[in-house]
Amino acid sequence: MDDGECSSPTGSGAGLLPLFGPSTPPESLEEKLRRLSAENRRLTGALDAILAGDRPQLRPLATSPAPSNAAAMDAGVTAEPRPRVRTVHARAEPADAEANILKDGYQWRKYGQKVTRDNPYPRAYFRCAYAPSCPVKKKVQRSAEDKSMLVAQYEGEHNHAQCVQSELVSDASTSQQGPSGSLPCSISINSLGRTITLGLTNQGSDGHAVVGEVAAPEFRKVMVDEMVTLLKNDSEFMESLTSAVTARMMEKISNRIF
DNA sequence: CGGCTTTGACCTGCGC
DNA sequence: GCGCAGGTCAAAGCCG
Ligand SMILES: [Zn+2]
Numbered sequence: 001m002d003d004g005e006c007s008s009p010t011g012s013g014a015g016l017l018p019l020f021g022p023s024t025p026p027e028s029l030e031e032k033l034r035r036l037s038a039e040n041r042r043l044t045g046a047l048d049a050i051l052a053g054d055r056p057q058l059r060p061l062a063t064s065p066a067p068s069n070a071a072a073m074d075a076g077v078t079a080e081p082r083p084r085v086r087t088v089h090a091r092a093e094p095a096d097a098e099a100n101i102l103k104d105g106y107q108w109r110k111y112g113q114k115v116t117r118d119n120p121y122p123r124a125y126f127r128c129a130y131a132p133s134c135p136v137k138k139k140v141q142r143s144a145e146d147k148s149m150l151v152a153q154y155e156g157e158h159n160h161a162q163c164v165q166s167e168l169v170s171d172a173s174t175s176q177q178g179p180s181g182s183l184p185c186s187i188s189i190n191s192l193g194r195t196i197t198l199g200l201t202n203q204g205s206d207g208h209a210v211v212g213e214v215a216a217p218e219f220r221k222v223m224v225d226e227m228v229t230l231l232k233n234d235s236e237f238m239e240s241l242t243s244a245v246t247a248r249m250m251e252k253i254s255n256r257i258f
Numbered sequence: 259c260g261g262c263t264t265t266g267a268c269c270t271g272c273g274c
Numbered sequence: 275g276c277g278c279a280g281g282t283c284a285a286a287g288c289c290g
Contacts, residue, residue, distance in 0.1 A: 110262075111283080111284095113265080125281070
């Protein structure tokens with residue numbers, strides 16, 4: 001194989017937090033909107049705070065096969081191997097998804113492939129092509145439900161640069177985050193953080209109807225706008241979308257990509 | 259000829 | 275101690 005294009009390792013925090021969920025039975029749309037606005041303001045504040053000062057404090061949320069890294073250590077900044085594990089959900093071309101190839105801009109050397117228990121698709125194990133100087137590893141596996149989605153798990157950080165940053169479309173869909181959203185909505189954020197695509201997938205890999213795309217400078221504003229619009233249309237959908245947006249935002253924040 | 263994928267074997271942690 | 279499941283090794287082979 002050969003490389004060619006590159007992209008940014010859009011790492012994502014491993015945390016999906018149950019922000020919404022508990023109470024939402026009888027609530028006026030207006031009140032809901034106010035609540036969400038407040039929530040958004042809170043998150044914005046948190047974002048600013050985190051962006052202002054470096055705070056590497058992440059929520060150690062375990063997905064399914066949590067690594068044996070306790071990560072409970074703090075202040076110990078010695079020569080810790082930094083077991084940072086980032087999970088990235090990304091869309092891929094059908095051909096790439098079939099071959100478990102995730103274009104992230106780095107050169108990888110495949111060293112194994114196994115079938116896992118709960119996922120019918122095999123999991124591919126990659127190591128960074130820059131032999132042991134760069135100890136980064138990644139596992140790529142197709143999503144069980146959405147066959148066009150690749151779930152990559154990065155471990156470690158690269159110690160070198162890559163060539164070009166290509167557009168890695170990282171996705172967050174409600175199908176993977178808790179019971180709060182069963183609607184098939186999703187949000188995709190370009191790896192450069194320039195554009196945001198809100199989508200409504202139709203249970204399958206092909207039905208990806210783009211709802212809107214916005215530029216980054218108006219990120220928050222448009223996000224709130226979108227929330228309002230969708231709220232007017234369908235509050236349930238909005239809730240799902242909010243969940244997705246929040247998760248994705250937390251991921252972005254965690255990795256300080258902006 | 260060199261680097262990389264392929265693929266089954268091997269290793270290891272963990273639960274019973 | 276055994277078996278399972280996930281992770282890695284390494285021999286063989288493919289391809290430029
Ligand atoms: Zn690397």
